[in-house]
Every structure is written in C-alpha cells, then in structure tokens.
Amino acid sequence: MFTAQGPIWESAFLPTPPLTVDAIVATSRALLVEGGADAVVVREVARRLGVTAPALYRHVSGRDDLLTLLITACTDEVTDACEDALETCRPDDVEGRIRAATLAFRAWALDHRPEFGLVYGTPLMHYAAPVGGPTVEAGQRFGGLFGSLFVEALAAGRLRVVDDDQLSPGVRASLLDTATRLGLPMRAGEVRPFIVGWHRMLGIVSVEVAGHLRWVFGEDASTFAHEQLEELLAELLVPAGPRAGST
Numbered sequence: 175m176f177t178a179q180g181p182i183w184e185s186a187f188l189p190t191p192p193l194t195v196d197a198i199v200a201t202s203r204a205l206l207v208e209g210g211a212d213a214v215v216v217r218e219v220a221r222r223l224g225v226t227a228p229a230l231y232r233h234v235s236g237r238d239d240l241l242t243l244l245i246t247a248c249t250d251e252v253t254d255a256c257e258d259a260l261e262t263c264r265p266d267d268v269e270g271r272i273r274a275a276t277l278a279f280r281a282w283a284l285d286h287r288p289e290f291g292l293v294y295g296t297p298l299m300h301y302a303a304p305v306g307g308p309t310v311e312a313g314q315r316f317g318g319l320f321g322s323l324f325v326e327a328l329a330a331g332r333l334r335v336v337d338d339d340q341l342s343p344g345v346r347a348s349l350l351d352t353a354t355r356l357g358l359p360m361r362a363g364e365v366r367p368f369i370v371g372w373h374r375m376l377g378i379v380s381v382e383v384a385g386h387l388r389w390v391f392g393e394d395a396s397t398f399a400h401e402q403l404e405e406l407l408a409e410l411l412v413p414a415g416p417r418a419g420s421t
Contacts, residue, residue: 193225193233195243202244205290209246211298214240241292241301242309248289249312253319268327269411272371275323276403277291280379287383296375316354317372324368328360332411336363371410378402 199220205213215237220230234240259278263271283290292298301310327333338346341362348368349362358365378399381387387395 193223195224195233198230198233198240199243199247202240203247203289206244206292210288211241212291214244216240238301238304240330241298242304242307245293245303246308248286248293248314249309249316251286251289251318252279252293253312255279255282256319266330268323268330268332269407271326272323272411273404273407274388276375276407279375280382280399280403283379283383290379290383294380317352318356318358321356321365321368322374323352324371325358325360325365327411328364331412332414333364334367334410335413336366340364341356341366367410371406375403376408378406 181198184200193272198219201215201219204222205218216230216234217227220227223230234243256275256278259274260271263274265271283294324333328335341349345366346362349365352358352369353360353362353365358368360368382395382399385395387398391398
C-alpha cells in the first residue's frame with residue numbers, strides 16, 4: 175500500500191532522524207528558501223521531519239518559535255562569517271578590518287538572499303521577537319562586533335566623529351543608549367558614525383540583493399555596489415597621519 179509520501183511500511187517502520195533544534199532550523203530554512211517566510215509553518219516542518227505536529231509542539235510553541243529559532247541561527251551565521259573574515263586581518267589594520275567585515279556581510283547576503291530578507295528586510299507581519307530573547311541577543315552580538323571595529327578606529331584616531339552638542343537631545347540620548355546596550359565605550363558623537371555606517375551599508379547591500387542596481391548597471395552592478403561601500407568607508411574614516419582624530 176502507498177501513501178502520498180511513499181510505501182506505508184516505509185513511513186511506519188524506518189527510523190526518523192532525531193528531533194533536534196538543528197533539524198528544526200534546517201527544515202524551517204529550507205521552507206524559507208523555497209517559499210518565503212509564509213511557508214514556514216509548524217505542520218509542514220513536522221511533515222518534513224517525519225513527525226506529527228503535536229510531537230513538534232513539544233519542542234516549539236508555534237510558528238513564532240520557528241521564526242525565532244531561524245532568525246537567531248541566521249544572525250549568528252552572518253556574525254560568524256564576519257568574525258572569520260577578521261581572522262585574515264592584522265589587528266592594527268583599522269580600515270582593513272572594517273572592510274573585511276563589511277564585505278563578509280555583503281557576501282553572506284548575496285549568497286543567502288531569503289535569509290537576508292528574513293533578518294534584515296521588512297519586519298514580518300504578525301511576528302514579534304520575544305523581549306530579551308535569543309534574536310535580541312544574536313542581534314546585539316552582531317552589532318557589538320561591528321561596533322567594536324569602530325571603537326578600534328576611534329582608539330587609532332581614525333574615526334570621523336562629531337561634537338555631542340551638534341546632535342539633537344533625542345538623537346544624543348538614543349546614541350548613548352545604543353552604546354550602553356552594545357557595551358561600547360563611546361560618547362554620542364563617536365557612536366554616530368557607527369550607526370550612519372551601518373544604516374548606509376545595509377541600504378547599499380539591500381539594494382544590490384534585491385537586484386535594483388541591474389536596470390542601470392547590468393553586469394556591473396556588483397562593481398558599483400563595491401565602489402559605494404569603499405566610498406562609505408572613506409567618509410567614515412580620516413586618513414592615517416597627522417590629521418587623524420580631527421572632527
């Protein structure tokens with residue numbers, strides 16, 4: 175006798191893989207790649223893992239948990255990629271280290287477009303990350319990694335900073351709060367180039383990932399995006415030498 179999935183004896187008697195977090199994440203990720211975030215649902219994850227939905231509910235409380243696990247895993251993965259890229263740089267190469275992490279982020283985004291969209295794209299409707307949960311922790315680890323590179327640039331006198339009194343009170347307070355959350359020993363005017371750099375880098379990468387540069391540049395879209403990131407780096411840092419540390 176056959177079912178839609180194959181011989182009934184096969185589904186009944188062959189052993190199923192252990193139901194682990196890694197297996198749940200891998201299956202959820204496959205569904206994301208195939209059909210977008212809407213395809214990540216408990217029933218289909220359970221079917222692909224060869225278990226019942228109630229069995230899967232013993233490991234996750236619902237779709238939000240699946241998305242939380244998936245977002246966390248993808249954020250950790252891109253952070254790991256950036257950390258690996260830094261291993262190839264000299265510790266004192268401030269500019270090279272920011273460049274390496276940036277290009278690693280971009281490469282991960284281009285190689286994992288659905289995952290990039292999940293983590294850094296438009297927030298999902300009807301999903302809210304748990305307060306203080308693993309997605310927050312993973313995001314702070316990623317932000318802390320990039321923030322630490324700007325701390326290095328500041329210590330080397332290479333960061334193009336602004337005076338705190340140039341900032342509006344609300345912006346100044348928010349920048350200080352960000353520094354506190356990420357553990358960055360920086361004043362508001364020193365945090366600002368980090369936040370500006372991150373938002374602009376994300377914008378450049380997002381446009382490239384979405385393919386919106388091709389209508390202008392065609393096959394040269396990648397070259398243009400790379401040039402934009404280099405220009406951004408030049409704006410964030412002052413040249414090494416006597417002028418280093420100036421505002």
